[in-house]
Amino acid sequence: MRALIVDDEARVRKAVRLLVDWEEHGIQEVAEAGSGNEAIELIRHNKPELVITDMLMDAGNGLELMTWISEFAESVKFIVVSGHNDFELVRSTVRHGGIDYILKPIDAEAINAAVAKAVADWRAEERERVDQRQQNIRLNEIRPVYGEKLLSSLINDSNTAESSLRRLRADGVIPELTDTVRLLLLQVDADDGPLLQRFGKNSDLLHFSIINICNEFLPPHRRGIAFKYWGASDEIILLLWSGHEAVAELIERVNQGLFHTLQRRMHFGVAAAGALPQSLPGQYAEAGLAIRRRNLLRGDNYLHTLLTESQDAGRVGDVSRLRFADVQEDWKIAVLSGGNEQRIAAAAQKWIDGLSHGGIVTPEMLDQWRSDTLSFRERLLRETLGDDAGTVLTALLQEDQQHRAPNTNAYSFSLFAWRDWAVDLMNRMSRAISERQAKEKYVIGDIIKYIDQHYTSELSLQEIASRFFVSREYISRKFKQEFGINFSDYLSKYRIEKAKLLMLNPNLKISQIAEMVGIHDVKYFSKVFKKLEGVSPKEYRHKLPS
Structure with a gap:
């Protein structure tokens, strides 16, 4: 602990220093000031826990010092040592929370008793302050989670949406008079290894950073709030209750902030505004569908609505859409070619050429293609391997964990990555079928030899x-x-x-x-x-x- 002696007479300061048993009270540092004004500066810089002060001094008296302490350094305990037996001075000391009022000449026993009480009071109050700080830390840790759950329940739990809204309004999260809201959906790329590496592979920390960046652009006019959506592991929701018409500008500013901090720009699905909270489940579905139907060939567009995506699709509506059935026979011939790499590569490239020729590629289309190719794989295995197809398919499904298709929610899109995935898929199929057929021929050959001998x-x-x-x-x-x-x-x-x-x-x-x-x-x-x-x-x- 630290103490400060304040008196305009040096001999009094020396007397106090000698009379108090500082070590017994656990006080390691003792400073001195010759006036109230000097004491205030020392308290600001040294932050003592105890002040022993005279009452009447020329440059800033004890009363002014006590007033300043009670306002700006309320945890500091102080003792008055004065040569004036004045009732008003004593009353002022008590009113400002002083521990004791000791008359000069100073009695050693009296001042040590006062110091002991001051130290004990300070330590008791410090324990309370520490407990309160720890409680506040715990509350600050719990409060965001609690708020995220309540905000998420507005979307995914219609039974509790109204009660959650009341609590959020009571907590000041959502303004009382807000009755209209617009939902924006941001999907985080879970496969962005370099970015996750910067956050120690801690996705929660990454989401926290993205949410903070989003919220930086919302509070100035209390426009809305960004939060982690508990209904999906990699989704962040922005709710706007003002400035709906400037959503494009907001997304541009948020993406500038994201790029400045994370060197990434992200895609936002945007729904039409509606009543709070009834419209939120529908808005969430609408924003998610807009994200899934965004044109991946237009990488510079980060705002997606169902209206704009349908307009984009309409512009290329006259172009024949490539279906998996259009390339299925090529894939089958390539797979059954016995590992012919050129034929497999040509089949994959034909698919990619067909996709790019259409002018629009969406995550929804790619997900359907991925589903179609996996169904094709199962059918072809059963056609060529019969009862053994199940064993081979199980092995290929296990391999798929290490040969995953590109993430359709990725920040960037590459047709070449999907071509490489198709080549790898067909190569693994071809190899598995060839190896199984070779093994089967070996078994049949052994059976023929056995018949010949027996x-x-x-x-x-x-x-x-x-x-x-x-x-x-x-x-x-x-x-x-x-x-x-x-x-x-x-x-x-x-x-x-x-x-x-x-x-x-x-x-x-x-x-x-x-x-x-x-x-x-x-x-x-x-x-x-x-x-x-x-x-x-x-x-x-x-x-x-x-």
Whole structure:
């Protein structure tokens, strides 16, 4: 703690310095002033907690000093040491909050008791001040969140909108007489890595900065408020209750502020003004749709309304819009080309050329394209891989986390980025299909080898499926695809071909040949043989050259 002794007599100041046990009271610094005016300057700069002052001095008396302290340094405790036993002076001391009024000559016990009480009072009050500051800090931390929730509920909770509005008006957030409002929606680019890096990858801190910049342009005339919308993680809402007609100018000024601070300009969806709070859910939907329908090929436009976006679309309405169906066959041929990079690149470029030729590309269109391409991928996988498509699709979906499509809410737009995404998507599809088909051919090849080595034994579809860890349906489908017949017919044909070779030996009976090729019923053997060759085994043998 610090103390200040104020007296126009140096010997009195020295006496006070010697009589008070400063260390016992926890006071480390003691300064001196020869007048009230000098004391005021020292209090301003040194900020002592305790002042011991004379009452009557030439340059600024004790009464003036006490008056100044009670007005400008109210936490300072003071003790009066005076040679005048005057009731009015004592009363003034008490009225201004003085701890004690001590008469000269100074008694050591009396002044130390007064200093002890002053120090104790100051410390008790300081604890209260600290507690209050901490409480204020907590309230300041809670208040924005509380306000954001109330403001957000005006949009996303019609049941509590009216009560939230009453609270916001009571807190002075929204003016009492405001009954009309206009909503502006700002979407933050969640994938802007360089900008997030500047904020320690803390998106809340980034949003806080953007909101502060927006609010800098609203308070002068209490035009509105910007806040983080709790209904979506990357959206900031601006509510305007005055100056609706100057929204374009406001957005321009906000973007200048954003660019000056963050080197970014951002897109705003703007709804038509309406009644507060009833119109806000509809305004939010309208502003969001305007953002989704903004023309990405016009990167210099940052204000978007449904009216302006529809006008923009109308200007290119006579141009045929490219649909995914228009390029689907090219994509399919490219994917099934076995990894032909040139064909895949050409298919992706044809899509991009078609998009740019239309004159308008919107986030809504790109989202639909992304959905269409993923549906196309699933259909093609099921068409080419059948039951195995699910396993391959799961693996590709996991890869998608590392190969995401460009963010349609990004501050900038690049057709080349979307072309590269399409190339990567088709390459990964092509590779996955080729690898799976190669693996399937390997399995079928092993099954054929196994049949070649064990056709003389009892073979069944279930046995083959169990041995090669595949389903019976898989084997049947693959045999049909590869040979045009099912497994049973393939095995029967294979055995009959072997039997035909054995028939060249005249010493082998038909029954022996049937056994040797794995058919233990000679009648059944004859039936199968005639079905495949058109004649019985005996007739076939008679036709053989002697």
